Amino acid sequence: MADDAGANLKSRVSAEEWQARVDCAALYRLVALHGWDDMIFTHISMRVPGPEHHFLINPYGMFFEEMTASSLVKVDLEGNIVAPTTYYINPAGFTIHSAIHAAREDALCVIHLHTDAGVGVSAQQEGLLPISQNSLLVIPQLAHHAYEGVALNLEERERLVADLGTKKLMLLRNHGTLALGASAAEAFIGIFFLERACAQQVNAMSGGRQCVLIAPEAAQAETRSQSAGLGMVSGLAWPGLKRKLDRHLPGYDT
Numbered sequence: 001m002a003d004d005a006g007a008n009l010k011s012r013v014s015a016e017e018w019q020a021r022v023d024c025a026a027l028y029r030l031v032a033l034h035g036w037d038d039m040i041f042t043h044i045s046m047r048v049p050g051p052e053h054h055f056l057i058n059p060y061g062m063f064f065e066e067m068t069a070s071s072l073v074k075v076d077l078e079g080n081i082v083a084p085t086t087y088y089i090n091p092a093g094f095t096i097h098s099a100i101h102a103a104r105e106d107a108l109c110v111i112h113l114h115t116d117a118g119v120g121v122s123a124q125q126e127g128l129l130p131i132s133q134n135s136l137l138v139i140p141q142l143a144h145h146a147y148e149g150v151a152l153n154l155e156e157r158e159r160l161v162a163d164l165g166t167k168k169l170m171l172l173r174n175h176g177t178l179a180l181g182a183s184a185a186e187a188f189i190g191i192f193f194l195e196r197a198c199a200q201q202v203n204a205m206s207g208g209r210q211c212v213l214i215a216p217e218a219a220q221a222e223t224r225s226q227s228a229g230l231g232m233v234s235g236l237a238w239p240g241l242k243r244k245l246d247r248h249l250p251g252y253d254t
Contacts, residue, residue: 009070016049021069023184024056025252027111028067029245030188036195037064038114042176043093046072046184047101047108053077055101057094059087068254077102092151099157100164100180107180109187117199118177124205127171130215131204134197136223137230141190143167147174169194185238186231193230 010018024046031037031044040061048054056072058064074083079094093112100107121128128135128142145163148156164170169190170178177194181187204212215223245252 014049018069020046020048021056021072022253024072024109025067025069026242026245027109027184027188028058028064029249029252030241031111031113032064033245033249034192034195036113036115036191039063041090042114043090043097043110043112045093045097045101045110048074052082053101054082055097057089057097059085060090060093061087065249068252070254095151095154095157096160096178099160102157103161104164104180106182108182109184110178110180111187111191112172112176112178113191113195114176115195115198117202118171118195119175120202121198122171122176123174124201128194128197129201129212130220131212132197132200132215133223134193134200136215136220137227138169138190138194138197140224140227141167141169141230142194143170145170145172147172181231181234183234183238185234185241188241189230189234189237 024044027044040063043057045055045057048056054074054076056074058067059071059073062071073081073085073087073089075089076082077098096112097110100110127144128139130136130139143164145160168180172178177191179187179190179194181190
């Protein structure tokens with residue numbers, strides 16, 4: 001969307017909503033920059049500050065590297081578009097994201113991906129194994145949800161939320177990965193560690209399951225106790241991530 005359109009929208013929304021839009025658009029471009037996007041598919045959402053439970057999600061048809069603050073679509077929990085736009089949204093994305101935003105007050109941001117590594121591990125019977133530092137850090141926060149088909153059935157939302165429980169990361173079986181956070185930074189760090197763990201497992205499994213070394217039990221226990229600090233590093237990484245975007249994919253904040 002053109003810069004003048006972005007400036008026009010910025011003047012018509014609250015400063016808090018505009019910041020949410022900028023952070024959400026930054027996430028889309030960061031996913032593209034890391035090679036985790038799936039053309040126009042998969043979704044990232046950000047709750048708009050305020051009592052209405054509105055959230056922002058991608059306009060269906062735009063590539064992640066094209067996303068801007070002003071192009072994001074604002075919807076309510078029933079799927080109604082609540083701000084003027086020429087775009088519409090992916091129904092499957094609405095099903096997943098509306099379920100989590102409605103159920104979890106701490107889910108201000110939700111990221112869902114279909115990467116090769118994430119889908120690969122989600123399809124492995126044992127799921128994510130404790131074989132790397134990244135996996136050991138994310139496993140304590142990792143939930144699982146069985147595949148039910150393309151997420152067009154709104155009745156799936158109740159089961160998805162029940163499976164998620166109080167955790168912040170999820171393997172959607174035969175489908176992909178998901179992370180939520182109280183900020184764009186926290187959600188991104190969660191998905192970063194989960195995706196890295198999945199990629200490392202796929203590499204390790206290339207030699208066969210019998211060759212994979214499971215981390216010692218004592219090390220697993222120690223890392224579980226350390227994993228609570230994972231979200232704390234998000235604030236350190238986020239400014240640098242946005243600087244990287246400014247160098248490689250500028251324009252997300254228009």
